[in-house]
Amino acid sequence: DIQMTQSPSSLSASVGDRVTITCRASQGIRNYVAWFQQKPGKAPKCLIYGASSLQNGVPSTFRGSGSGTDFTLTISSLQPEDFATYYCQQYDSYPLTFGGGTKVEIK
């Protein structure tokens, strides 16, 4: 199985800050990574697929990058509605696997 190691597990940031979350795959997975945002009590929402393609309706403040084993989600200017937990997911092969999550909290 492909393991997805996500870091940090949590971070505190202020509105307007630039935030970076990383995911490392245990083996090369080309660009087969998606990123999700989840707010408390809600379903996850897909932000990015193909490592860098923005899902329809997702603000351009979100950017994904990387290929192979190392991937990054960047929020260029944190907005109040961005405080949430973020997950990466690999879809290079079954079983689909997720990173452990990064909780973005208000400083």
Added chain:
Amino acid sequence: EVQLVESGGGLVQPGGSLRLSCTASGFSFTSSAMSWVRQAPGKGLEWVSSISGSGATADYADSVKGRFTISRDKSKNTVYLEMNSLTVEETAIYFCAKNPEYFGPNWLESWGQGTLVTVSS
């Protein structure tokens, strides 16, 4: 607009069975593979199973293989997850999700609101 509505969750005893349903609308049902993902209280996301658009192919996490069965009914636009021999560790919210393609591992582009399964005596 894609809509996925799960149902069938509830309280079940350890060793018991439950069948979850996910009714889909807003897209061509047979053109999309479908998946189930679960989330234990306060924990992360865990993929459970996926089924191809035709229903001919299914994949499962090792943790549920042999106990869970995914299926779909195109006449009802519904995906099912039959769960047997449930353990307390499988208490979780179970989400239904739409894959962007007909077949194969993929990202999960749309999600339902989830249904809570509680396994307890």
